[in-house]
Amino acid sequence: MIMHTPRSRPATWKTRRQSVLSSWMTPFIALEWGWEWAAYALSNWAFLEVLEYLGTFSVLVAVIFYFSEAGDRVKQRHYQAWQVINTAQGKGGSGGRIEALQELNRDKVPLVGVDASIAFLQGVDLRDANLLRADFSAADLRNSNLSGARLTLANLNSANLRGADLDRARCDQSDLSNIDLTGASLVGTQLSGAVLDGADLRSANLEDAAWQQIKSIAKANIAAVRNPPQGFIAWALAHGAVNEPGAEN
Numbered sequence: 001m002i003m004h005t006p007r008s009r010p011a012t013w014k015t016r017r018q019s020v021l022s023s024w025m026t027p028f029i030a031l032e033w034g035w036e037w038a039a040y041a042l043s044n045w046a047f048l049e050v051l052e053y054l055g056t057f058s059v060l061v062a063v064i065f066y067f068s069e070a071g072d073r074v075k076q077r078h079y080q081a082w083q084v085i086n087t088a089q090g091k092g093g094s095g096g097r098i099e100a101l102q103e104l105n106r107d108k109v110p111l112v113g114v115d116a117s118i119a120f121l122q123g124v125d126l127r128d129a130n131l132l133r134a135d136f137s138a139a140d141l142r143n144s145n146l147s148g149a150r151l152t153l154a155n156l157n158s159a160n161l162r163g164a165d166l167d168r169a170r171c172d173q174s175d176l177s178n179i180d181l182t183g184a185s186l187v188g189t190q191l192s193g194a195v196l197d198g199a200d201l202r203s204a205n206l207e208d209a210a211w212q213q214i215k216s217i218a219k220a221n222i223a224a225v226r227n228p229p230q231g232f233i234a235w236a237l238a239h240g241a242v243n244e245p246g247a248e249n
Contacts, residue, residue: 089115105129
């Protein structure tokens with residue numbers, strides 16, 4: 001911030017000239033003397049001080065408007081994210097959907113009913129997301145983070161979730177048929193009413209998974225399941241699951 005303080009009146013040219021030791025310095029001293037008078041005149045000009053105050057005030061106004069419009073900017077950002085997601089419905093590839101979904105979830109926006117079928121979403125981070133009735137059928141969700149996500153009534157038919165984190169996720173009444181959960185973590189996952197027909201559960205971690213109310217598990221491959229809950233293996237095999245370690249992917 002520039003402070004306009006009144007300057008002392010410069011000496012007269014006659015006085016200043018007397019201080020010149022060499023004649024060749026006269027033009028330079030004269031130029032400096034002229035600028036001193038200009039600075040003196042401007043330092044006493046109130047208009048410049050007013051301009052400075054106006055500049056400071058305009059910055060303050062800009063800051064106020066910036067924060068007052070923060071909500072509108074967030075809404076605009078969310079609108080653009082949804083536009084990316086909806087425009088890419090039914091298409092393969094990512095199409096910017098990974099970033100869009102993650103941004104909405106970070107802002108605690110419910111992703112209820114989102115359609116990301118056949119999308120490439122490998123490594124997406126949707127922990128604690130509200131994905132009620134979401135459609136991820138045939139989507140590539142390898143190594144994704146869906147821990148704590150609400151996937152109730154979601155469609156994950158034929159989705160690839162190899163190595164995914166589904167710890168504490170709610171998959172109640174979800175369609176998990178033909179899903180690839182090889183090496184996935186389902187610690188504490190809720191599977192009440194879920195359909196797991198044809199699912200690949202090889203090496204999946206089922207520690208503390210709520211499996212007792214699984215709707216069906218016919219032809220699901222449970223080979224090398226890790227930390228299976230007590231009674232799960234026997235129940236699954238009795239209900240049509242298979243144990244085929246060398247089965248084709």
